[in-house]
Amino acid sequence: MSSRSRPLVHPFDVEVPQLREEAAVNNGDPHEDTVIMKDVQGMPGTSVGLALxxxxxxxxxxxxxxxxxxxxxxxxxxxxxxxxxxxLQCLWSLSLAIVDVYALLVKRCLRNSRVLGFFTIGDGITSTLTFAAACASAGITVLISSDFNNCAENHCTRFETSTAMAFVSWFLVFPSFFLNFWSLASR
Amino acid sequence: MSSRSRPLVHPFDVEVPQLREEAAVNNGDPHEDTVIMKDVQGMPGTSVGLALxxxxxxxxxxxxxxxxxxxxxxxxxxxxxxxxxxxLQCLWSLSLAIVDVYALLVKRCLRNSRVLGFFTIGDGITSTLTFAAACASAGITVLISSDFNNCAENHCTRFETSTAMAFVSWFLVFPSFFLNFWSLASR
Incomplete structure (x- = not known):
């Protein structure tokens, strides 16, 4: 950059937009970021994100x-x-829903690197724990109902329902995690 | 870009580097990418990636x-x-190890978007399946050994060893997946 040769007569009408573009690319101009990232529904502070x-x-x-x-x-x-x-998943999702409601009400943008990093790590941990719990329960539920055929003594239907709801919950955490991680990595 | 005003006298020594920089930012100049991404060990085509x-x-x-x-x-x-x-995890990891050996021998860069996308999706699917299998086995192993105290009739030690190895294998897929996904998202 510093070694670039410059014309003796400075054409200001060309230099100014050029410098502004470089600043936007190098320093991450917040206005530019907001324009690019506001389109992705499902991220923190959007209505789809709140619904998720x-x-x-x-x-x-x-x-x-x-x-x-x-x-x-x-x-x-x-x-x-x-x-x-x-x-834990309940508490985490409820907390972030409250944050989303606040962000939507005061029209505040939640997408800076620290907030996104915190949300991504939290989503990663809770979704991993939820998935592990769902898989472990699924293993035991299948063991009881199919391998042992022992549903007369056990609440097979309840175990299956609970496991299925856990999988659905994990499936819904995944888009939030994915969008947060993607937008964190792509800045 | 197209609406930018231009000076009547074209200063070529300024225009050329400016255009090259814009092209590097917009189109992802392969030379620029190679310089930035060659540092990350653990990605496809590196020795740490092969070891993983x-x-x-x-x-x-x-x-x-x-x-x-x-x-x-x-x-x-x-x-x-x-x-x-x-x-499945065995086959996938062995295939990618062979690809890595080939890339290291002919010093070929594997990091274009399509290859990275394929590796990321494959790693994501195999690691999810491996983690699910490890969690389900862990649930049943704990059920047999701790909840039922029935290790006299079952091969508890073998089940535990197999489950632990599955978790270690998943843990080692994670860096590969993470690095591929990060470099895919950050381009």
């Missing part, structure tokens, strides 16, 4: 409620873990 | 071998699924 958070919360809450309603879930470690992981 | 692939393959192969050596694994769906998923 509310559905994540709802399915996680249903999963915890159905599992906790069975009398014998504390005897299986994976089911106890499912209740713990999905409760 | 070989370790993924090795741990997945050990996991499959230990599980397949137990006599009663076909009676449990989750253990059959573990063998299937980890076999």
């Amino acid at each position: 958070r509310l559905f994540q919360f709802a399915f996680a809450a249903v999963s915890v409620a159905v599992m906790a309603a069975t009398s014998d879930f504390p005897s299986v470690t994976a089911f106890r873990y499912l209740v713990a992981a999905l409760s | 692939r070989l370790f993924q393959f090795a741990f997945a192969a050990v996991s499959v071998a230990v599980m397949a050596a137990t006599s009663d694994f076909p009676s449990v769906t989750a253990f059959r699924y573990l063998v299937a998923a980890l076999s």
Whole structure:
């Protein structure tokens, strides 16, 4: 940049837009970022993002409620873990839904690097825990219902419902995580 | 761009570097990309990337071998699924290790968008399947060993070893996936 040769007569009408473009590319002009990234629905501070958070919360809450309603879930470690992981998912999604509501009401942009990094790491951890819990529960539910054919003594339907809701909740966290990570990596 | 005003006398010594920079920013000049991205070890076509692939393959192969050596694994769906998923992981990691060896031998750069996209999607699918299999097996292994205390009749140690190897294999796929995804998103 500094070694660029310059004409003796400065044509200001050319230099000014050129410098502004370089500044936008090098320093990440906030106005430029806002224009580029406002189009992606589903990110924090958008209405689709808020809807995703509310559905994540709802399915996680249903999963915890159905599992906790069975009398014998504390005897299986994976089911106890499912209740713990999905409760964490509930809290995380509800918190971010409240942040989204605030951002939508005051029309504030949440997309700076620190906020995006925090949301991405949080989404990554909670979605991994939720997926692990759903898989462990699915393994045991299939073991009870298909391998042992022991649904007469166990609440197979409830276990299956809870596991399915956990998978749906994980499936809904994935777009949030993906969009946050993509926009974090692409800046 | 097209509406930019231009001086009547064209100063060619200024215009040429300006255009080249714009082309590098807009079109992704391959030379610029190579310079920026060659530093990241662990990506396809680097020695660390090859080492990651070989370790993924090795741990997945050990996991499959230990599980397949137990006599009663076909009676449990989750253990059959573990063998299937980890076999797929073996094939995928071995294939990419061979591609990496080829790229290192002929000093060819594998980092264009299509190749990175293919590797990222493949890593994402195999790592998700591997993680799901590991979690399901872990749930059942904990159920047998801790909840039922039934290790006298079952091969608890083998199940635990196989599950642990599957988790290690997943853990080693993660950096490959992360680096591919990051470099795909950041271009």
